[in-house]
Amino acid sequence: MRVVSSLCFKRTETRDNTTLLRLLFFFSVLVSSSSCPDKCVCSTSTVKCVNQGLLEVPQPLPANTKTLHLTGNNISRLTDGSFPVPLELLTDLYLTGNQVELVDHNVFNNLPSLRLLDLSNNRILNFSAQAFPDDNKLLDLNLSRAFYNRTSMDEFFNMLRHDRALHLTHLDLSNNALVVLPEGTFSRLFNLTSLSLQNNSLIFIRNGTLSVPPLHELDLRDNALRELPNATLMDFSLKPGLRVYLSGNPWLCDCNIEDLVAWLKHSEQVADEQNVTCSDPDVMLRLPLLQIEHLKLECTFSGDMKGVLETSYVFLGMVLALIGVIFLLVLYLNRKGIKRWMYNIRDACRDHMEGYHYRYEINSDPRLANLSLNSDI
Ligand SMILES: *[C@@H]1O[C@H](CO)[C@@H](O)[C@H](O)[C@H]1NC(C)=O
Ligand SMILES: *[C@@H]1O[C@H](CO)[C@@H](O)[C@H](O)[C@H]1NC(C)=O
Ligand SMILES: *[C@@H]1O[C@H](CO)[C@@H](O)[C@H](O)[C@H]1NC(C)=O
Ligand SMILES: *[C@@H]1O[C@H](CO)[C@@H](O)[C@H](O)[C@H]1NC(C)=O
Ligand SMILES: *[C@@H]1O[C@H](CO)[C@@H](O)[C@H](O)[C@H]1NC(C)=O
Ligand SMILES: *[C@@H]1O[C@H](CO)[C@@H](O)[C@H](O)[C@H]1NC(C)=O
Ligand SMILES: *[C@@H]1O[C@H](CO)[C@@H](O)[C@H](O)[C@H]1NC(C)=O
Ligand SMILES: *[C@@H]1O[C@H](CO)[C@@H](O)[C@H](O)[C@H]1NC(C)=O
Ligand SMILES: *[C@@H]1O[C@H](CO)[C@@H](O)[C@H](O)[C@H]1NC(C)=O
Numbered sequence: 115m116r117v118v119s120s121l122c123f124k125r126t127e128t129r130d131n132t133t134l135l136r137l138l139f140f141f142s143v144l145v146s147s148s149s150c151p152d153k154c155v156c157s158t159s160t161v162k163c164v165n166q167g168l169l170e171v172p173q174p175l176p177a178n179t180k181t182l183h184l185t186g187n188n189i190s191r192l193t194d195g196s197f198p199v200p201l202e203l204l205t206d207l208y209l210t211g212n213q214v215e216l217v218d219h220n221v222f223n224n225l226p227s228l229r230l231l232d233l234s235n236n237r238i239l240n241f242s243a244q245a246f247p248d249d250n251k252l253l254d255l256n257l258s259r260a261f262y263n264r265t266s267m268d269e270f271f272n273m274l275r276h277d278r279a280l281h282l283t284h285l286d287l288s289n290n291a292l293v294v295l296p297e298g299t300f301s302r303l304f305n306l307t308s309l310s311l312q313n314n315s316l317i318f319i320r321n322g323t324l325s326v327p328p329l330h331e332l333d334l335r336d337n338a339l340r341e342l343p344n345a346t347l348m349d350f351s352l353k354p355g356l357r358v359y360l361s362g363n364p365w366l367c368d369c370n371i372e373d374l375v376a377w378l379k380h381s382e383q384v385a386d387e388q389n390v391t392c393s394d395p396d397v398m399l400r401l402p403l404l405q406i407e408h409l410k411l412e413c414t415f416s417g418d419m420k421g422v423l424e425t426s427y428v429f430l431g432m433v434l435a436l437i438g439v440i441f442l443l444v445l446y447l448n449r450k451g452i453k454r455w456m457y458n459i460r461d462a463c464r465d466h467m468e469g470y471h472y473r474y475e476i477n478s479d480p481r482l483a484n485l486s487l488n489s490d491i
Pocket of ligand 2: 218239240
């Protein structure tokens with residue numbers, strides 16, 4: 115305030131226009147650093163600009179902002195200009211439901227304290243691997259239903275593999291139509307304790323994908339998993355305190371699932387084990403894996419299928435050849451009888467044809483047509 119009054123004093127002395135402008139600018143900066151942007155509600159350190167149809171991050175934001183809610187707007191591009199002024203205290207940022215398409219490089223460079231970022235329910239096409247600064251402190255990242263399609267996640271996975279997200283403890287990747295996790299996706303997330311992959315389309319978990327993070331909670335519900343290999347079960351077993359969710363997958367209950375069933379029965383890590391059920395073969399539909407007895411399991415769809423098929427084709431071929439040989443043999447031995455039989459047939463045919471010929475002549479006689487019709491009835 116002292117600065118302001120001294121400027122006021124100066125102004126009355128010189129009556130200089132430029133000083134007046136400078137004063138106005140200075141005053142507006144003073145006011146804005148503590149005032150609330152248009153369409154926002156501010157309380158102590160929380161700023162809420164929710165469902166306002168905003169097209170950009172509102173400016174300027176109070177310098178003491180710690181939590182910023184920008185949920186339900188229309189901020190489709192996040193660029194290095196989205197946060198032009200450093201917000202040293204900002205820790206929590208919510209950008210849910212903004213149709214975000216671009217997360218460009220250096221977006222979050224001016225948010226050095228950022229801990230929680232919620233980008234769920236967007237349609238990100240382009241997520242730069244340099245979106246976060248090298249020394250970011252991000253712990254909690256929500257990318258549930260955030261990506262446009264699988265291809266648009268590649269850059270993000272690159273970022274995970276390259277030290278930029280080292281501190282992450284919570285990662286939500288649910289609802290993203292993921293089919294496979296690229297190799298080494300989580301191998302540098304040494305502090306990751308909670309990972310949600312729920313409602314993707316994962317068909318398998320590559321060896322070692324989950325071996326590094328010290329997970330406490332892993333959600334694999336509603337994917338397309340048919341089996342879990344021993345190596346993955348071992349990874350799980352090595353994590354004390356882990357809770358895994360496995361229901362809603364189309365488990366294939368043939369002999370290959372024995373290891374999983376045995377593990378389910380003695381492990382206490384599966385939180386929803388009652389709901390882990392078979393979807394193949396049909397006779398076992400919806401049968402809980404826990405109720406399977408080893409004797410029941412058949413290898414109908416076993417990994418050895420190719421070998422089995424090959425053997426059965428060879429066998430079938432041999433049987434057909436044998437039948438063919440026997441047939442030829444019978445023909446040969448019976449050749450006289452067959453000749454006789456064919457003559458008989460020929461004679462029979464000839465007789466038949468003559469009878470037909472005769473009838474045809476009667477029918478074609480118009481005078482007799484009515485007669486023959488009547489006789490048919
Ligand atoms: C969001 O903004 C785009 C222009 O950037 C506009 O075309 C679109 O209609 C807006 N959508 C909503 C729901 O406001
Ligand atoms: C993603 O962003 C980069 C750089 O900003 C650009 O070169 C590229 O064309 C973008 N890709 C898509 C699909 O928008
Ligand atoms: C991520 O966001 C979705 C939708 O906004 C929400 O349902 C989910 O609980 C969030 N995940 C976490 C781990 O907070
Ligand atoms: C994802 O979307 C982009 C842009 O529309 C397209 O070029 C790409 O082929 C899509 N990828 C998949 C796997 O659908
Ligand atoms: C992991 O967390 C511990 C404390 O829980 C911290 O000391 C360590 O620096 C973190 N490691 C990384 C890579 O963030
Ligand atoms: C699962 O994800 C798909 C998109 O991949 C989405 O359409 C569907 O609503 C999601 N289901 C649930 C229960 O969230
Ligand atoms: C996965 O690990 C198992 C045992 O550790 C090994 O037999 C198998 O070949 C591995 N598979 C791949 C794809 O690396
Ligand atoms: C899987 O692991 C169990 C126990 O560690 C072992 O008995 C079983 O033979 C293994 N199965 C395969 C296919 O390696
Ligand atoms: C199992 O599924 C039922 C019905 O879908 C649900 O109500 C129940 O909470 C589930 N149990 C567990 C442990 O997930």
